[in-house]
Amino acid sequence: KAGVTQTPRYLIKTRGQQVTLSCSPISGHRSVSWYQQTPGQGLQFLFEYFSETQRNKGNFPGRFSGRQFSNSRSEMNVSTLELGDSALYLCASSLAISRFNYGYTFGSGTRLTVV
Amino acid sequence: AQSVTQLGSHVSVSEGALVLLRCNYSSSVPPYLFWYVQYPNQGLQLLLKYTSAATLVKGINGFEAEFKKSETSFHLTKPSAHMSDAAEYFCAVSPSGNTGKLIFGQGTTLQVKP
Numbered sequence: 001k002a003g004v005t006q007t008p009r010y011l012i013k014t015r016g017q018q019v020t021l022s023c024s025p026i027s028g029h030r031s032v033s034w035y036q037q038t039p040g041q042g043l044q045f046l047f048e049y050f051s052e053t054q055r056n057k058g059n060f061p062g063r064f065s066g067r068q069f070s071n072s073r074s075e076m077n078v079s080t081l082e083l084g085d086s087a088l089y090l091c092a093s094s095l096a097i098s099r100f101n102y103g104y105t106f107g108s109g110t111r112l113t114v115v
Numbered sequence: 116a117q118s119v120t121q122l123g124s125h126v127s128v129s130e131g132a133l134v135l136l137r138c139n140y141s142s143s144v145p146p147y148l149f150w151y152v153q154y155p156n157q158g159l160q161l162l163l164k165y166t167s168a169a170t171l172v173k174g175i176n177g178f179e180a181e182f183k184k185s186e187t188s189f190h191l192t193k194p195s196a197h198m199s200d201a202a203e204y205f206c207a208v209s210p211s212g213n214t215g216k217l218i219f220g221q222g223t224t225l226q227v228k229p
Contacts, residue, residue: 004158033215042222043205048215056216090158094215103149104217106158 002026004093004107012113018079021110025072025093031055032074033104034066037088046089049074078112086114117142117210121220129228134178134193136223138206141187147209148189149217150180154202162204165189176200201227 005024013019025032033056034046045058049068066076072093078085088111092104122137140146147166151159163174170182180191189206203224207217 006158031215033217035217043207043217043219045216045218050215058216092159092217103161103164105161106151108156108158111156 004091004105006089006091006107006110008110009108010111010113012115013081015081015083015114017081018077019081019112020075020077021089021091021112023074023076023091023093023107025074025091026105029093029095029105030072031094032068032072033092033094034074034076035090035092036060037090037109038086043090046076081114083114085112087112117146117208117218119206119208119218119220121204121206121223123223124221125224125226127226127228128196130198131195134191134196134200134225136191136204136206136225138180138189138191138220139187140189140206140208142208142210148180148182149207149209150174150178150189150191151205151207152202153205153222159205162191196225196227198227198229201225 007022031050033048035043037043047066048056052068063079068074088109090109092106094104118141120139149164150162152162153159162178163172165172165182173179178193203222205222206220
């Protein structure tokens with residue numbers, strides 16, 4: 001059974017550019033959440049998508065956006081990149097039938113470096 | 116607002132010694148609690164989860180955690196540390212009724228000395 005797949009694994013972008021990260025959840029999982037991990041702020045929730053709808057959002061500026069497709073794959077986009085956006089971006093998927101029984105499975109992340 | 120506090124950003128134990136990683140949470144409603152482990156350059160792996168069933172939860176790799184409502188704690192333990200346990204550990208809470216969102220503690224780096 002394939003796990004959560006995030007692509008690409010590594011990215012280097014220049015300030016002001018935009019970037020799109022991809023996440024393919026475990027087959028059958030309908031909920032996809034995104035997190036940003038940095039040494040200073042730790043793990044912070046960005047947003048969650050369920051059935052192509054954003055169901056939950058963290059405290060991030062509007063430059064951070066996402067979407068989910070009908071096959072549950074999700075993308076997140078960051079526009080006008082800043083140096084502070086350098087981080088490991090993690091995606092997690094869940095069955096969402098009963099989240100408390102199944103928990104969340106994380107991908108290996110995309111390491112974004114903004115120069 | 117719910118929050119998680121992990122006491123001790125670094126814990127060092129000898130191989131074979133008891134591992135104890137501390138986690139306290141604040142929640143106005145019954146929480147759902149998780150412990151995750153992260154190895155270098157990898158994502159998070161679920162160790163165990165508390166979902167209001169048994170208060171003593173057993174997880175993978177010999178880890179277990181006990182939910183103590185009176186102390187608002189969910190400490191992670193392992194009787195005997197292995198070198199392979201060296202990693203960063205995160206405690207997290209899922210706000211009741213708020214799906215898809217986990218609130219994480221700051222993490223504890225476990226060092227295992229030979």
